[in-house]
Amino acid sequence: MALDQREALLEAGLAVVHSQGFVGTGVREIAAAANVPQGSFTNHFRSKEGFGLLVLDRYFERLDAIMQATLANPALAPEARLWAYFDTIGEALSEADWQRGCMVVDLAAEIPARSDAIRERLVSMLGQQSAQFEAVLRLIQPEEDGAAADLAAFILAAWQGTLLRMKTERSGEAVARFRRVLARLIGPPLG
Known part of the structure; x- marks a missing residue:
């Protein structure tokens, strides 16, 4: 049961932090989303910061899986790898109705002054x-x-800015603009 609660807290925390941010998310909200008693949080995690590191690691594991399937895929031509990455992420952004971007970008915008461990x-x-x-x-x-x-570094920074603008505008126009400029830099999607 304890492992199930810990896992439930991590999965719920991933969803809640991704939608609301880290600073704006309380332990009570995480426990409620996980459907576990609030005291369970402190039984499994020493601090909200430590919990945040684990949630961030979990998120990055999923992002890394996308990078491995696209950017590191030797079956694809190099240009196709980049487009596959942005296509995969773009589909997820569209499914979230342009309201949820990348947790790494979101936390980078809100955390650096609050937690050196998360910033690092x-x-x-x-x-x-x-x-x-x-x-x-x-x-x-x-x-x-x-x-x-x-x-x-430039493409990644442009992508991060695109995600912030997309969330602000709640529209896919920033993503479409990014894709147009990327096509000028590396060539249009193949096929």
């Missing part, structure tokens, strides 16, 4: 994500020394 984890995750983009871009532009790293 976010820096690591952003670095891993940028490295995945860079590896694909090196395949697209192998002759340009250092350009792939810069372009990867």
Whole structure:
């Protein structure tokens, strides 16, 4: 039962934090969403910050699975890998009616001044994500020394800004604009 409660709290926390943010989410809301007594939270987690790290790790595992299936997929041409990544994420954004973006981006916007531990984890995750983009871009532009790293960082930053704007506008227009500019940078989607 204890493991079930812990798992329920983590899954509920992932959903609630993703929709409401970390700072705006209370332990009471997480416990209610998990359908467990509020005291269960402190039985399983030492602090909200520690819980937040675990939720963020869980989210990033899912994001990494998408990156592995798309960006690291050797069966796809390099340009197709990038488009597959943005297509996969774009479908999820559309299904959420443009109201829920990337938890890494959301927490990066609200956490750095409040928690060094979460900030450091976010820096690591952003670095891993940028490295995945860079590896694909090196395949697209192998002759340009250092350009792939810069372009990867630029595309990732543009994507993060796109997600924030999308959530603010509650519209897919920012995503459509990002895709148009990306097509100018790396070429249009194949097929």
